[in-house]
Amino acid sequence: MRYGIIGAGAMGYRYGVLLQEQAGVAVDFIETWDPNRKQVEEQGGVYVSRDHQHRHLVPIQIYTPEAYHGHPDVWIVFKKQMQLDAELERDAAADLFHPDQYVFSAMNGLGHFEKIARYFNPNQILAGTAMIATVLNGPGDVDFMGPERGEAMHMAPYNDQAPDETMEAIYADFQRATLGPEWSTNWLGMCLTKVAFNAVCNTLCTMFEINMGQFGSYPGAAAMAEQLFNEAHDAAARAGIKLLENRAQQVQSVLDSCVKLKYHYPSMYQDFSKGRPTEVDYINGYIARLGREHDYPCRTHEFVTHEVHLAEQMRSVKK
Template sequence: MKFAMIGAGAMGLRYGILLQEAGNDVTFIDTWQPNIDKIREQGGAYVSRDHKDRHLVPIKLETPESYHGDPDILIFFTKQMQLADFLKRCEHFFNDRQYAFTCMNGMGHIEKLQQYFADDKIIAGTALIATVLNGPGDVDFMGKRGAGKMNMANLTEKPDEMTHRLFDELEKAQMHPTLTTNFKGTLMTKVIFNSVINTLCTMFEIPMGELGNFEKAYDLGRQLIDEAYDICERDGITLVSSREEEMHALDINTRIDMPLHYPSMYQDMIHDRPTEVDYINGYIAKLGREHNYEAKTHIFLTNLVHLAEYHRANEKKARDAAKAEAMQAKTTQSA
């Protein structure tokens, strides 16, 4: 199959490279100039697995403006706040035959995709797959080959031939997909999962295992999950796991499957990038308000993450100012 991977960050590179290795034609499309420059300079992206076996994988890379292909499926792996701009810049090569597929974190992206693709051409899912972008053109696949799993569902909840073809290619790429016919329940179950792990690990800058081994981790997670499940019940969303199953998944993922992993929200925070908390905990709180339910814990954590972002931004300004002052003093002395 022919794929266009919209976004060549950590997850975009992982999905795209594994689909390429499974025999598919993949072109990566990105807008982050340092990433574009490094990949073109290297002739591809460097790939490691658990910090080992770093090697160069040749890939095809374009910008939205330079790409004029006609892929069967466009796979979107951007940050939520970047998607609208990506879609606008890529619109010139969209057509009615193509399918859009995404496993992006958070919620808010489906409505944006619907502005460009018909409902029966949209497939979305969730990924329990840990990946780290070390820097431009340098990605680390966490876990042994075949580690992780994912869910996928059609927006119409009616799988068609293209859905099954995509499923087969993802299976060949060892992504271990599960096909469901519960679209919003599938997506929201992962949003709730991320609302616990991503936010708490980011707030305290800890790996998932440290959270999972904390004696009060169950109590912290249970409070967030109960609020989210209460809201989904009010909205008529049938989640794909029970509250107890979600708690068990949190326990297994933090303590056993990925104890050394830092979630993507943490990676954004430490690199001074905006986090997606408004599309995760903030989305849950917004949905609650639509049903006169105040998700007080989710609201509190959303505001705390923004406070941490604000604090880091002020620290960065202070560092930059001190650096500029030192450079100015050095220049004055030289003169």
């Protein structure tokens, strides 16, 4: 099959390069950030490292939406939540979307699948979550964090149907690409499990401008994680959503990740440190809204959402 990547950022590069190099499938990249696209065109591909080592150039095909005339079987979407509406509108205006195409996304936060479903048949949407740490060093330069074949992800049909033949083929390609896929039968619980994880690691590391190892080394890290997970799980239970892991498992997942990825700065911190808006409204903010909708205020998530926005405001004031 042929894949099209919408968003040649850290995770877009990770999925696209691994599919191209490990699975041997054709991949095209759609990019609307001009500095990134132009850098790739000038250097003839994207520079790829793993844990800051073995930097090498991987040739790729990259296009603006308007310049692309291909017809991939599957779109893979990795955009920031705040940018997704404008991206999809531009891609649709460029006539990139067709009724026979499938789409997969493992973006951070929640709220994106409803937007994607405006353009694609819900029966042809695959939801995903990725426990895969990646850093975009700059235009045309990406760093895959973690050991080779250490990638892990979950995927599920958006409407919780049984996977069809095309979905099984996508799963097989992801396996060959060493992305470590696992099927789930509960797309919303799967995604909310990852949102709750990010609501701890991404947000707390951003608030204190630390990497995951520094957070994990704090004696109170488990207690902080437990408080945020308790609220997330209580809100989910009131909404009738079953998460893939229980509270204790999620706390342990955070502690394990802080060891495995101890030098990693989560994506929210990467955005914050570079002066970009964060996705906190789609992570802690999503949990807070879910709780409010079901008469369960998640006060810690509400508070840290405000804290991140305050830090963003003070950052701009300092400039």
